[in-house]
Amino acid sequence: EAAVTQSPRNKVAVTGGKVTLSCNQTNNHNNMYWYRQDTGHGLRLIHYSYGAGSTEKGDIPDGYKASRPSQENFSLILELATPSQTSVYFCASGESGAETLYFGSGTRLTVL
Amino acid sequence: AQSVTQPDARVTVSEGASLQLRCKYSSSVTPYLFWYVQYPRQGLQLLLKYYSGDPVVQGVNGFEAEFSKSNSSFHLRKASVHWSDSAVYFCAVSLTSGGNYKPTFGKGTSLVVHP
Numbered sequence: 001e002a003a004v005t006q007s008p009r010n011k012v013a014v015t016g017g018k019v020t021l022s023c024n025q026t027n028n029h030n031n032m033y034w035y036r037q038d039t040g041h042g043l044r045l046i047h048y049s050y051g052a053g054s055t056e057k058g059d060i061p062d063g064y065k066a067s068r069p070s071q072e073n074f075s076l077i078l079e080l081a082t083p084s085q086t087s088v089y090f091c092a093s094g095e096s097g098a099e100t101l102y103f104g105s106g107t108r109l110t111v112l
Numbered sequence: 113a114q115s116v117t118q119p120d121a122r123v124t125v126s127e128g129a130s131l132q133l134r135c136k137y138s139s140s141v142t143p144y145l146f147w148y149v150q151y152p153r154q155g156l157q158l159l160l161k162y163y164s165g166d167p168v169v170q171g172v173n174g175f176e177a178e179f180s181k182s183n184s185s186f187h188l189r190k191a192s193v194h195w196s197d198s199a200v201y202f203c204a205v206s207l208t209s210g211g212n213y214k215p216t217f218g219k220g221t222s223l224v225v226h227p
Binding site for chain 1: 118121144146148154155156157158161179199202204206213214215217218219225
């Protein structure tokens, strides 16, 4: 069974603080993705990666960085968190080619 | 660029009724097409996917979807819904060309099934 684990499950941060969201997959998938989910917007792609050491900008990358230090791990970094980044963040992994995505359970981030 | 439109933000049906959730896509080439379901406080799970061949594809829990190239659509159907089908349903597309994939999701349709 494909497994994607996100941590933390919930996070409260202060404006201007640094936030790191972590994602680990045991699927040995090359591709990993970070999405945010907001009411009225569905899922929007922030950053993605095709393998260790690579990161690509998605559709809404401003204010976010990503890091893929290994096949298994993909982090999303908010250097200076803002209240507009309050959202639910999902990590997903997928095989190269036919892209069935396997999602984590999400991280609910609140920036005060 | 690819895009996905789910025109219905919310659909309400009675248990046992039939269901259709609509999805239209825009893409320069024929994409891979997917339907995912999200239950409360969970991540998304795959319901079904279409690559080629028979335009009607079967998924889990009695769901099916029909691809129409002429209409650029990929509507999801179920003959008889159950209360446990209440969830948010997402249509997604992924381009087949270029070797790299950037899945794009619609905004989702919230399905409410009344007992």
